[in-house]
Amino acid sequence: MQIIELGKVSNSGVMKVATGFVWDWAFVLKMLPLLLKGAVMTVTLTACAITFGTGIGLIIAFMKIIKNPVLNFIGGIYTWVFRGIPLLVQLFIIYYALPMVLGITLDAFPAAVIGISLCGGAYIAEIIRAGVQSVDKGQMEASMSLGMGYFQAMRRVIVPQTYRRLIPPMGNEFITLLKDTALVSTITMTELTRTAQIYSASHFKPFEMFLTAGVIYLILTTFFTVVFGKLETKLAQSE
Amino acid sequence: MIKVESISKSFGSLKVLDNINLNISPGEVVVVIGPSGSGKSTLLRCINYLEKIDDGKIYIDGKLVGKKEINGRLVEAPAKEVYKMRENIGMVFQRFNLFPHMTVLQNITEAPVLVKKVSKQEAFKQALQLLEKVGLDEKANAYPAHLSGGQQQRVAIARALAMEPKIMLFDEPTSALDPELVGEVLAVMKDLAKEGMTMVVVTHEMSFAKEVADRVIFMDEGKIVEEGPPSQIFTNPSHPRTREFLVKIL
Ligand SMILES: Nc1ncnc2c1ncn2[C@@H]1O[C@H](COP(=O)(O)OP(=O)(O)OP(=O)(O)O)[C@@H](O)[C@H]1O
Ligand SMILES: [Mg+2]
Numbered sequence: 001m002q003i004i005e006l007g008k009v010s011n012s013g014v015m016k017v018a019t020g021f022v023w024d025w026a027f028v029l030k031m032l033p034l035l036l037k038g039a040v041m042t043v044t045l046t047a048c049a050i051t052f053g054t055g056i057g058l059i060i061a062f063m064k065i066i067k068n069p070v071l072n073f074i075g076g077i078y079t080w081v082f083r084g085i086p087l088l089v090q091l092f093i094i095y096y097a098l099p100m101v102l103g104i105t106l107d108a109f110p111a112a113v114i115g116i117s118l119c120g121g122a123y124i125a126e127i128i129r130a131g132v133q134s135v136d137k138g139q140m141e142a143s144m145s146l147g148m149g150y151f152q153a154m155r156r157v158i159v160p161q162t163y164r165r166l167i168p169p170m171g172n173e174f175i176t177l178l179k180d181t182a183l184v185s186t187i188t189m190t191e192l193t194r195t196a197q198i199y200s201a202s203h204f205k206p207f208e209m210f211l212t213a214g215v216i217y218l219i220l221t222t223f224f225t226v227v228f229g230k231l232e233t234k235l236a237q238s239e
Numbered sequence: 240m241i242k243v244e245s246i247s248k249s250f251g252s253l254k255v256l257d258n259i260n261l262n263i264s265p266g267e268v269v270v271v272i273g274p275s276g277s278g279k280s281t282l283l284r285c286i287n288y289l290e291k292i293d294d295g296k297i298y299i300d301g302k303l304v305g306k307k308e309i310n311g312r313l314v315e316a317p318a319k320e321v322y323k324m325r326e327n328i329g330m331v332f333q334r335f336n337l338f339p340h341m342t343v344l345q346n347i348t349e350a351p352v353l354v355k356k357v358s359k360q361e362a363f364k365q366a367l368q369l370l371e372k373v374g375l376d377e378k379a380n381a382y383p384a385h386l387s388g389g390q391q392q393r394v395a396i397a398r399a400l401a402m403e404p405k406i407m408l409f410d411e412p413t414s415a416l417d418p419e420l421v422g423e424v425l426a427v428m429k430d431l432a433k434e435g436m437t438m439v440v441v442t443h444e445m446s447f448a449k450e451v452a453d454r455v456i457f458m459d460e461g462k463i464v465e466e467g468p469p470s471q472i473f474t475n476p477s478h479p480r481t482r483e484f485l486v487k488i489l
Contacts, residue, residue: 141289142336142395146350146402147326149318156353160340 021207028208031199035209038195039216045112045181045191046220050174052117057124064129067150075125082122088183091115095187112184120177127169131162164235171228175221182217192216240265240437241286241406246295248281248461255281257461259295265405266435270448270469273458274484279441282458283408286439287328288321299327299406326354329399333411335391337383337398343370344379347398355402362401369397373427389420393427400431407431409440443488449473457481 063075082090095111098104106114135158143153185194192213200209243261247254255278263269271279284290286297288305296313297304304324307316338346347369348362357365370376373393383391392412399407409428413421425447432438432451442448448455448469455472457465457480465478476482 136336138332138334138336139338142330142332142338143350144289144322145287145325145328145330146399147322147354148350149322152353156349157338161338 024205024208027203027205028212031209032212034199035192035195035212035216038190038192038213039220041189041191042178042181042193042217043220045109045116045184045189046174046178048113049116049120049177049181052113053120053124053177056117056121057128060121060125061128061132064125065132079122079125082119083126087115087119087180088186090119091183091187108184108187108189111187112181112189115187116177116180116184120173120180123173123176124170127166127173128162131166131169132158134165135161164232167228167232167235171224171231174228175224178220178224179217240267240300241439242296242298242301243282243286244296244298246285246292246297248278248285248290248292248294255461256285256292259461259463261456261463263437263439265437267453268432268436268438268440268451269454269456270452271439271441271456271458272443272448272484272488273464277458278461279458280410283330283410283439283441286406286408287325287330289330291315299324322354326402327405329402329404329407331392331395331399331407331409331412333415335383335388335395335415337391337395339383342380342382343375343386343394346383346394347401350398351401366397366401369400370394372400372430373397374423387420388416389423392416392424396424396427396431406437406439409438409442411441411443413442413444445473445489457484459484 060075060078063071064079066072091112094115095106095108099106132154139157139161140153143157144150148156181191182193185191185197188194190198196209196213200206203209241261241263243259245258245260246256247258248256257278259278259282261269271282273279281290285292286299286304288297291305296306302324303316305316305321306313307320308314338349341349344363344366347366348359351357351362351365352359367376367379370379373396375390375393375397378386378390378394383394386394396407396412412428413424416424421444425444428438428440428447429451440447440452452469454466455469456463457472457476457478459480465472465476465481472481473485476485
């Protein structure tokens with residue numbers, strides 16, 4: 001077994017580079033299918049979180065934008081709570097505490113999806129609200145002065161103007177959601193991070209496992225960066 | 240046509256409109272002047288109920304604006320009725336407020352198709368006529384960002400006219416324009432006035448006021464200080480504050 005002494009400082013004060021550490025390619029290749037399987041779960045979780053999170057975000061944003069004090073209040077409470085509590089704690093509450101209180105036991109997967117979506121929804125709601133409210137007030141006034149109703153103006157004039165401004169922050173948020181799925185490893189969800197964790201512990205190869213996992217995450221997040229970058233230039237051209 | 244009956248409006252503790260009375264007959268062109276913050280924009284915005292009033296009544300064609308009388312009590316009218324009322328009142332803004340994601344043609348046809356359920360074909364035909372009228376028929380497929388300020392404002396006027404309003408409100412339509420572009424917008428407004436459109440125009444373009452206005456209203460601190468035909472207001476104002484103001488802008 002190799003001993004890893006990365007970054008250990010010797011008494012002469014000089015950094016000692018990995019003593020006797022050898023990167024084990026064979027092990028990485030052997031584990032790659034397992035890590036990829038974990039990555040598929042990570043992608044699945046991300047896809048669910050994006051779908052439900054965006055749905056929740058749209059609803060909450062709508063509640064916050066519309067002129068209705070009750071809905072404004074509910075929307076405000078929602079973002080206050082779900083942005084104010086760490087996702088990790090939210091996941092523990094959903095997975096470990098709720099069953100005790102309500103007697104409902106959730107499987108890890110639904111618990112994970114619910115947790116990430118609820119939290120992501122709060123951030124997405126804020127992004128959408130900010131996007132809609134960044135449209136010049138004159139646009140709503142002009143629409144109204146032409147006899148349009150509030151919803152007609154929203155649908156035809158205001159919302160279409162937000163698409164381009166929403167792309168960069170939404171891209172960021174999707175990347176955050178993807179990375180946040182690593183947290184559900186704590187509620188026994190076997191996705192990429194937990195897969196790496198399990199096998200690095202059993203084979204004492206944390207460096208290989210976590211670095212490979214890191215590279216897979218990097219590939220996935222780069223995919224979002226590229227796609228959203230393309231979308232942005234495309235919409236910029238059409239304007 | 241427009242009857243404003245002692246309306247008042249405050250923003251917080253600031254009284255922006257203070258007991259305003261105004262009667263405008265069909266075909267009349269009224270120019271409103273006054274220092275910044277005197278409430279000119281707010282008055283226009285109250286007329287089409289973009290701004291609610293605290294007190295008083297506004298009638299358009301004898302019909303109460305934004306309110307309803309139920310058992311002798313005034314209550315807010317349903318939103319639908321307010322929207323309907325606005326179809327009769329066109330408004331042109333200082334900053335044009337064209338829809339940047341739509342072409343000129345879409346800007347003009349959007350409301351007639353969406354609100355009045357005019358067929359697309361008919362709306363296009365009418366839009367092209369209006370564009371010809373404001374001298375921009377070759378810009379039909381351009382986006383607002385590619386037009387000069389003067390052109391944008393003329394499109395904005397065409398857009399308002401597409402709803403076939405009975406009244407047109409203009410809030411400083413030329414003050415965001417480079418001086419050399421002011422003339423083309425004023426020319427369109429003059430044509431409109433000649434055709435008999437009822438117009439309320441907030442502007443400091445004295446040439447326009449002198450030539451087209453039937454009446455000039457001077458506002459200060461939320462009140463109508465003085466009103467009269469342009470010849471009288473400009474050459475022989477009776478109120479010292481009007482005189483002071485005119486000295487500054489002429
Ligand atoms: N939505 C608002 N909330 C608070 N105060 C407002 C609002 N709209 C206008 N005001 C204030 O009301 C006063 C009158 O505003 P208004 O825009 O009617 O003046 P104006 O005569 O059009 O001025 P200007 O020549 O600068 O356009 C100003 O002091 C302005 O700051
Ligand atoms: Mg103004």
